[in-house]
Amino acid sequence: MTDAPSYGFDTLQIHAGARPDPATGARQVPIYQTTAYVFRDAEHAAALFNLQEVGYIYSRLTNPTVAALQERMATLEGGAGAVCCSSGHAAQIMALFPLMGPGLNVVVSTRLYGGSITQFSQTIKRFGWSATFVDFDDMEAVAAAIDENTRAIFCESIANPGGYVTDLDAAAKVANDAGLPLIVDNTSATPYLCRPIDHGATLVVHSMTKFLTGNGTVTGGCVVDSGNFDWSASGKFPSLSEPEPAYHGLKFHETFGPLAFTFHGIAIGLRDLGMTLNPQAAHYTLMGIETLSLRMQRHVENAEKVAGWLESHPAVEAVTYAGLPSSPSHEKMTRICPKGAGGLFTVALKSGYEGCVKFVDSLELFSHVANLGDTRSLVIHSASTTHRQLTEDQQVAAGAAPNVVRISIGIEDADDLIRDLDQALNASA
Numbered sequence: 225m226t227d228a229p230s231y232g233f234d235t236l237q238i239h240a241g242a243r244p245d246p247a248t249g250a251r252q253v254p255i256y257q258t259t260a261y262v263f264r265d266a267e268h269a270a271a272l273f274n275l276q277e278v279g280y281i282y283s284r285l286t287n288p289t290v291a292a293l294q295e296r297m298a299t300l301e302g303g304a305g306a307v308c309c310s311s312g313h314a315a316q317i318m319a320l321f322p323l324m325g326p327g328l329n330v331v332v333s334t335r336l337y338g339g340s341i342t343q344f345s346q347t348i349k350r351f352g353w354s355a356t357f358v359d360f361d362d363m364e365a366v367a368a369a370i371d372e373n374t375r376a377i378f379c380e381s382i383a384n385p386g387g388y389v390t391d392l393d394a395a396a397k398v399a400n401d402a403g404l405p406l407i408v409d410n411t412s413a414t415p416y417l418c419r420p421i422d423h424g425a426t427l428v429v430h431s432m433t434k435f436l437t438g439n440g441t442v443t444g445g446c447v448v449d450s451g452n453f454d455w456s457a458s459g460k461f462p463s464l465s466e467p468e469p470a471y472h473g474l475k476f477h478e479t480f481g482p483l484a485f486t487f488h489g490i491a492i493g494l495r496d497l498g499m500t501l502n503p504q505a506a507h508y509t510l511m512g513i514e515t516l517s518l519r520m521q522r523h524v525e526n527a528e529k530v531a532g533w534l535e536s537h538p539a540v541e542a543v544t545y546a547g548l549p550s551s552p553s554h555e556k557m558t559r560i561c562p563k564g565a566g567g568l569f570t571v572a573l574k575s576g577y578e579g580c581v582k583f584v585d586s587l588e589l590f591s592h593v594a595n596l597g598d599t600r601s602l603v604i605h606s607a608s609t610t611h612r613q614l615t616e617d618q619q620v621a622a623g624a625a626p627n628v629v630r631i632s633i634g635i636e637d638a639d640d641l642i643r644d645l646d647q648a649l650n651a652s653a
């Protein structure tokens with residue numbers, strides 16, 4: 225399926241990128257478990273290595289199973305191309321790598337996945353990059369945080385774990401006015417609930433580990449490029465606009481146009497950083513995406529039911545879920561992700577840190593794990609686990625205060641989930 229824009233989401237999630245195997249007719253995408261690919265002749269090999277011809281050389285760069293997933297992700301997000309990699313965190317580095325350099329910075333939302341806050345506030349400093357954290361409810365502050373060394377703006381569509389929705393249209397306007405790309409982590413929403421490119425995003429990153437794969441089996445990441453950004457306009461993105469010494473002076477933007485970022489991600493990013501997705505993991509993720517819309521509908525339906533029930537429980541101080549009419553993010557949700565706010569929310573308990581510990585230990589159906597977006601319901605006490613490396617101020621800003629538990633609602637019977645939560649809340653109070 226090459227020209228498929230007229231198909232609906234439910235059709236594309238099954239068919240995009242997946243042609244019958246040309247060698248065998250296999251209907252399902254085969255797992256191409258191979259490291260290398262035979263060249264037709266020496267001339268063919270040279271053309272591939274010069275990027276004059278597109279094809280398969282070595283699986284650190286490209287693999288047919290991974291390529292099918294890349295095409296599916298680009299199609300579902302409405303992008304020009306996509307690069308898959310080994311995890312969501314790898315995708316974040318892969319997204320920033322062509323844009324950044326020593327002394328340059330990225331302006332990021334304070335409301336991010338805990339691991340992303342650590343990656344941006346600590347680890348990227350080793351590359352000479354830095355991140356400026358800003359509250360994305362205050363777009364004037366976001367604009368004010370941009371300086372001449374800023375190369376991107378980064379936020380999550382639905383922010384994990386605080387049940388917060390970012391006004392992507394407003395963020396895209398700030399980015400556009402500054403001539404910078406907006407990068408959106410769309411992990412919690414998935415392209416079924418939100419398509420950031422439709423709201424002006426340049427790049428979309430994913431942890432495919434979560435709802436896209438859906439069953440908690442493998443880790444994976446993806447960077448989707450809208451193909452809409454002019455990398456040559458400002459002179460700020462020389463990796464994409466200037467001659468590349470590793471390819472005989474080839475200019476990626478001039479040569480590949482809307483596919484410049486994608487080609488750079490494969491030819492330089494995967495080649496030299498090596499954060500490659502393996503074909504087995506790509507296969508699990510392709511299988512998961514086939515049922516994405518059905519699962520997301522049930523995740524949302526269950527989350528709305530359970531969050532509404534929790535809100536009126538006497539042991540509960542507050543529920544933070546953009547799908548609840550009481551949420552400050554609810555209006556933004558109706559614009560940014562009108563089909564629902566996903567399956568993830570947080571609950572603050574009146575019984576504090578100790579009550580949260582007792583609560584997670586008392587749950588039977590919910591698993592206490594550091595994951596989300598599984599078919600089964602999961603729970604984690606962020607302050608003592610995923611957000612443990614953060615200061616209390618950072619924890620509160622990220623929606624992970626000490627009395628807060630993050631809940632990822634699965635696709636089980638909502639009544640069974642409510643019964644389990646009820647007994648655990650009573651045990652914790």
Ligand SMILES: *Cc1c(COP(=O)(O)O)cnc(C)c1O
Nearest residue numbers: 311312313337384411431433444
């Ligand atoms: C899990 C997650 C990540 C990191 O992804 P990994 O696949 O675990 O590396 C990044 N962003 C969000 C929103 C996540 O939920």
